[in-house]
Amino acid sequence: xxxxxxxxxxxxxxxxxxxxxxxxxxxxxxxxxxxxxxxxxxxxxxxxxxxxxxxxxxxxxxxxxxxxxxxxxxxxxxxxxxxxxxxxxxxxxxxxxxxxxxxxxxxxxxxxxxxxxxxxxxxxxxxxxxxxxxxxxxxxxxxxxxxxxxxxxxxxxxxxxxxxxxxxxxxxxxxxxxxxxxxxxxxxxxxxxxxxxxxxxxxxxxxxxxxxxxxxxxxxxxxxxxxxxxxxxxxxxxxxxxxxxxxxxxxxxxxxxxxxxxxxxxxxxxxxxxxxxxxxxxxxxxxxxxxxxxxxxxxxxxxxxxxxxxxxxxxxxxxxxxxxxxxxxxxxxxxxxxxxxxxxxxxxxxxxxxxxxxxxxxxxxxxxxxxxxxxxxx
Amino acid sequence: xxxxxxxxxxxxxxxxxxxxxxxxxxxxxxxxxxxxxxxxxxxxxxxxxxxxxxxxxxxxxxxxxxxxxxxxxxxxxxxxxxxxxxxxxxxxxxxxxxxxxxxxxxxxxxxxxxxxxxxxxxxxxxxxxxxxxxxxxxxxxxxxxxxxxxxxxxxxxxxxxxxxxxxxxxxxxxxxxxxxxxxxxxxxxxxxxxxxxxxxxxxxxxxxxxxxxxxxxxxxxxxxxxxxxxxxxxxxxxxxxxxxxxxxxxxxxxxxxxxxxxxxxxxxxxxxxxxxxxxxxxxxxxxxxxxxxxxxxxxxxxxxxxxxxxxxxxxxxxxxxxxxxxxxxxxxxxxxxxxxxxxxxxxxxxxxxxxxxxxxxxxxxxxxxxxxxxxxxx
Numbered sequence: 001x002x003x004x005x006x007x008x009x010x011x012x013x014x015x016x017x018x019x020x021x022x023x024x025x026x027x028x029x030x031x032x033x034x035x036x037x038x039x040x041x042x043x044x045x046x047x048x049x050x051x052x053x054x055x056x057x058x059x060x061x062x063x064x065x066x067x068x069x070x071x072x073x074x075x076x077x078x079x080x081x082x083x084x085x086x087x088x089x090x091x092x093x094x095x096x097x098x099x100x101x102x103x104x105x106x107x108x109x110x111x112x113x114x115x116x117x118x119x120x121x122x123x124x125x126x127x128x129x130x131x132x133x134x135x136x137x138x139x140x141x142x143x144x145x146x147x148x149x150x151x152x153x154x155x156x157x158x159x160x161x162x163x164x165x166x167x168x169x170x171x172x173x174x175x176x177x178x179x180x181x182x183x184x185x186x187x188x189x190x191x192x193x194x195x196x197x198x199x200x201x202x203x204x205x206x207x208x209x210x211x212x213x214x215x216x217x218x219x220x221x222x223x224x225x226x227x228x229x230x231x232x233x234x235x236x237x238x239x240x241x242x243x244x245x246x247x248x249x250x251x252x253x254x255x256x257x258x259x260x261x262x263x264x265x266x267x268x269x270x271x272x273x274x275x276x277x278x279x280x281x282x283x284x285x286x287x288x289x290x291x292x293x294x295x296x297x298x299x300x301x302x303x304x305x306x307x308x309x310x311x312x313x314x315x316x317x318x319x320x321x322x323x324x325x326x327x328x329x330x331x332x333x334x335x336x337x338x339x340x341x342x343x344x345x346x347x348x349x350x351x352x353x354x355x356x357x358x359x360x361x362x363x364x365x366x367x368x369x370x371x372x373x374x375x376x377x378x
Numbered sequence: 379x380x381x382x383x384x385x386x387x388x389x390x391x392x393x394x395x396x397x398x399x400x401x402x403x404x405x406x407x408x409x410x411x412x413x414x415x416x417x418x419x420x421x422x423x424x425x426x427x428x429x430x431x432x433x434x435x436x437x438x439x440x441x442x443x444x445x446x447x448x449x450x451x452x453x454x455x456x457x458x459x460x461x462x463x464x465x466x467x468x469x470x471x472x473x474x475x476x477x478x479x480x481x482x483x484x485x486x487x488x489x490x491x492x493x494x495x496x497x498x499x500x501x502x503x504x505x506x507x508x509x510x511x512x513x514x515x516x517x518x519x520x521x522x523x524x525x526x527x528x529x530x531x532x533x534x535x536x537x538x539x540x541x542x543x544x545x546x547x548x549x550x551x552x553x554x555x556x557x558x559x560x561x562x563x564x565x566x567x568x569x570x571x572x573x574x575x576x577x578x579x580x581x582x583x584x585x586x587x588x589x590x591x592x593x594x595x596x597x598x599x600x601x602x603x604x605x606x607x608x609x610x611x612x613x614x615x616x617x618x619x620x621x622x623x624x625x626x627x628x629x630x631x632x633x634x635x636x637x638x639x640x641x642x643x644x645x646x647x648x649x650x651x652x653x654x655x656x657x658x659x660x661x662x663x664x665x666x667x668x669x670x671x672x673x674x675x676x677x678x679x680x681x682x683x684x685x686x687x688x689x690x691x692x693x694x695x696x697x698x699x700x701x702x703x704x705x706x707x708x709x710x711x712x713x714x715x716x717x718x719x720x721x722x723x724x725x726x727x728x729x730x731x732x733x734x735x736x737x738x739x740x741x742x743x744x745x746x747x748x749x750x751x752x753x754x755x756x
Contacts, residue, residue: 081459081489082666111459112490116667139633152684154693159684167630169637176633178626184619203619210690228688234620235612237690241562241581242612242624248556248699249627252545254680255517255554259547260667265680288460289494289638302632302643306530306537310606312588312615315532321626 007344008336009362014040014052017347017361021055024354025062026069031094038093038124041131043337046328047179049188050125052339056346056373058091058122066275067091067121073098080110084261085117089274092123096142096279100129103283104136111288116256117279118263122146126166127179127325133283134168134175137292141282142166143253145266149223150183150250151230153243156210158223158230161266161277162186163253168322170286172300177322182250183231187223190216190231203236205229212237256280345370385722386714387740392418392430395725395739399433402732403440404447409472416471416502419509421715424706425557427566428503430717434724434751436469436500444653445469445499451476458488462639463495467652470501474520474657478507481661482514489666494634495657496641500524504544505557505703511661512546512553515670519660520544521631523644527601528561528628529608531621534588536601536608539644539655540564541631546700548664550678555700560628561609565601568594568609581614583607590615634658723748 015036022032035058043051061067071090075083083102087095099115106113123129126142133140146161166179185204193200194216207213208228222229233246257278258265264276286292303320311318339347344367351358353374359365393414400410413436421429439445449468453461461480465473477493484491501507504520511518524539544557563582571578572594585591586606600607611624635656636643642654664670681698689696717725722745729736731752737743 077668079489079666082662084667110488111457112492114490114662114666151690152687152696154690155684155687155696156690157688159687167626167633169633176629178629180620180623180626182623184613201618206690210688210693234623235562236619240579241614242558244697244699245558245560245612246620248545248558251554251556251699255545255547255677259673259677259680260664262668262672262676265683267680267683284460284492286638288457288492289462290455290640294640295637298640299633299637302637302645305643305645306533309530309533309537310535310588312529312532312534312584315588318530318533319622321622321629 005341006338007341007365008338010336011040011044011333013361014043014337014339017351017356017358018052018055020356021059021350021354024356025059031091034097035091035093038096038128040337041128042125044329044332045125045127045325046332047125048338048340049186052337052347053343054122054124056343056350059350061121061275064273066273073117075102081106081112081114083115085115087117087120089119089121092121092144092277092279095120096123096129096281097132099279100132100140100142100281100283103281104133104138107133107138107283107285108136111285113283114256115281116260117281118258118261118276120277120279121275122277123279125179126164127168127177129281130166130168130179131175131177134170134177136283137170137286139284139286140166140168141284142279143256144277144279145254145257145269146277147270148266149187149230150233150247151206151210151237152247153233153237153239154210156206156208157228159267160247160250160254161269162231163250163266165249165253169299170292170296171303171322172296174320174322174326176299176303176320177325182234182246182253184234184236184246185231187220187231190220194220203232205231206237210237253280256282341367346373349373383719384716385719385743386716388714389418389422389711391739392421392715392717395729395734395736396430396433398734399437399728399732402734403437409469412475413469413471416474416506418715419506420503422707422710423503423505423703424710425503426716426718427564430715430725431721432500432502434721434728437728439499439653442651444651451495453480459484459490459492461493463493465495465498467497467499470499470655470657473498474501474507474659475510477657478510478518478520478659478661481659482511482516485511485516485661485663486514489663491661492634493659494638495659496636496639496654498655498657499653500655501657503557504542505546505555507659508544508546508557509553509555512548512555514661515548515664517662517664518544518546519662520657521634522655522657523632523635523647524655525648526644527565527608528611528625529584529588529615531611531615531617531625532588534584534586535606537645538625538628538632539647540609541628541644543627543631547677548670548674549681549700550674552698552700552704554677554681554698555703560612560624560631562612562614562624563609565598565609568598572598581610583609584615588615631658634660719745724751727751
């Protein structure tokens with residue numbers, strides 16, 4: 001399924017633009033680099049919904065005041081293996097990197113670090129933070145809550161976020177990297193179907209009465225207006241296919257994020273000009289279980305045996321988690337990062353507003369024209 | 379769906395029988411009590427597949443030598459927050475209780491305890507161990523691998539077990555208690571359909587070519603003969619409904635059980651007279667994140683708001699995880715534990731073989747007659 005016309009730019013081009021834009025937003029060079037790395041890593045991994053196209057959305061959050069540029073994450077409770085961090089409504093990426101670094105520091109010293117964050121914002125891809133721990137020879141875990149979009153089994157109203165969980169563990173030739181919403185799909189998938197005017201597949205969404213529907217536009221409008229309905233948990237809407245399991249896993253994300261930090265649960269986020277999103281992070285040092293190289297080799301062997309397993313008829317390949325991302329990174333580094341031209345229209349509009357020259361980054365490229373999103377004086 | 383005729387006995391009746399039987403098998407009174415409590419807790423929670431009906435199966439495992447009565451779990455690697463335990467082919471329940479107690483002890487002192495166990499056997503319900511930690515004001519997590527029955531996305535061969543994960547967290551009026559296979563259903567569900575000669579629902583099982591099938595008998599026979607096929611991950615067999623997510627979660631169970639302990643992965647278990655099943659346990663002390671009472675109250679409020687959410691049309695109730703189990707416990711304590719009469723036939727046969735008088739436990743109850751399973755001298 002296509003998302004519209006795409007144009008490719010190099011990592012360096014997009015990085016230069018993001019760095020200048022985030023600094024124009026008021027972030028230090030260091031913080032701009034952190035946020036940019038989280039964004040562009042999503043694009044490198046092929047998770048376009050969480051990459052460049054979020055730049056403009058983030059700027060809107062900053063303008064509205066739900067994302068505070070000068071917020072600093074604060075440790076409000078701490079032990080040698082744990083911490084609770086108050087994000088003070090700062091950027092999710094800055095809170096996320098701060099909290100995962102804290103978890104890693106604790107895991108280096110104590111073997112394990114678990115950090116729960118409240119009062120934050122959208123933090124990009126969960127997997128970014130899990131990967132940080134894997135680079136230190138640790139199991140990395142990251143989860144977040146989000147605006148409620150998942151309807152619990154037998155409910156008619158969204159009460160839980162897409163609540164992704166990411167796990168990353170060192171392995172050869174690819175880390176085990178598993179990053180997935182606990183809802184059957186994300187809101188972004190519905191937005192894609194809506195843009196294209198296509199019917200949703202069965203088993204994804206519920207109408208305002210909690211009944212299955214294929215109408216993406218109606219579901220998105222209902223979520224936005226809090227009229228009920230939303231996205232099904234992984235496992236659908238009935239217990240026969242395991243709806244209660246996706247719902248339960250969504251709750252596990254809630255535990256590590258909003259419950260341990262005593263922050264806002266998904267159903268209370270995004271109210272009265274405050275996001276209040278919460279995150280959870282865990283780093284488990286492999287040295288706490290023996291020889292990290294031996295553990296890594298053991299996992300790598302198992303992953304290889306999975307890839308080598310007999311294929312279903314009609315299938316030529318079994319993927320292990322992280323393999324697709326590795327292929328995306330290779331492609332993006334060689335051929336550039338694809339960006340939807342509509343996103344580029346937004347980017348050029350934002351550049352104009354911020355008094356940045358887009359041609360400095362993108363040469364003579366011109367995106368389709370559209371009405372301005374940003375008006376008035378910067 | 380019925381599983382055949384059931385008869386109810388009190389907890390005390392079944393407990394007395396199990397205690398005598400396990401001691402006849404050679405276990406000490408203490409160990410017999412531990413194994414019995416895990417078994418009968420499954421029955422109290424309404425998870426009949428993991429309760430009394432396993433008694434005879436366990437005895438067969440002991441007879442075959444895959445379960446060693448005199449094995450003692452051994453800590454082979456340890457830090458203040460972690461351990462690797464070698465179960466030396468002992469009973470899964472004894473290894474599980476030992477390992478979770480060790481995790482809890484570490485979490486009391488250090489805030490977190492993670493224990494990975496190798497060379498064990500079927501350990502009953504994952505939730506039993508998670509609940510142990512919740513009773514100590516901790517988040518409890520327990521997972522296990524098992525004989526491979528889950529077919530990875532786009533494979534045609536089972537490579538991963540049913541690999542359940544259980545989480546338990548203190549809450550009022552019911553703990554959050556979430557215990558579920560990462561496969562869409564367990565093998566036990568297929569066995570039920572097979573016994574009744576009913577067609578499997580769509581979205582559960584795959585044939586030897588990795589194609590969807592509704593034939594329970596053929597799937598079970600294929601698994602037993604290692605001819606390929608098996609059960610789908612939660613999310614089905616295609617990425618559209620999230621097959622890769624159930625598959626990924628199954629791998630997370632593998633991480634905590636077989637990978638960290640460097641034990642046998644699911645695809646290598648149950649070979650050459652050895653089970654080799656591995657488990658993982660985690661206890662996270664709520665005091666490491668602030669006031670446990672406040673965290674518990676925060677979770678309890680959220681769970682209440684979920685139960686109070688608007689219902690889907692046609693539904694009268696939204697359950698939170700642990701609520702059904704609490705209702706089962708109340709019913710079983712008031713009205714007794716239901717046992718399938720076929721299981722009672724097996725139990726009477728086993729009693730006869732062990733020179734135990736079944737009427738000592740079950741009064742004048744007589745189960746249906748059948749051919750003897752156990753012959754020769756005890």
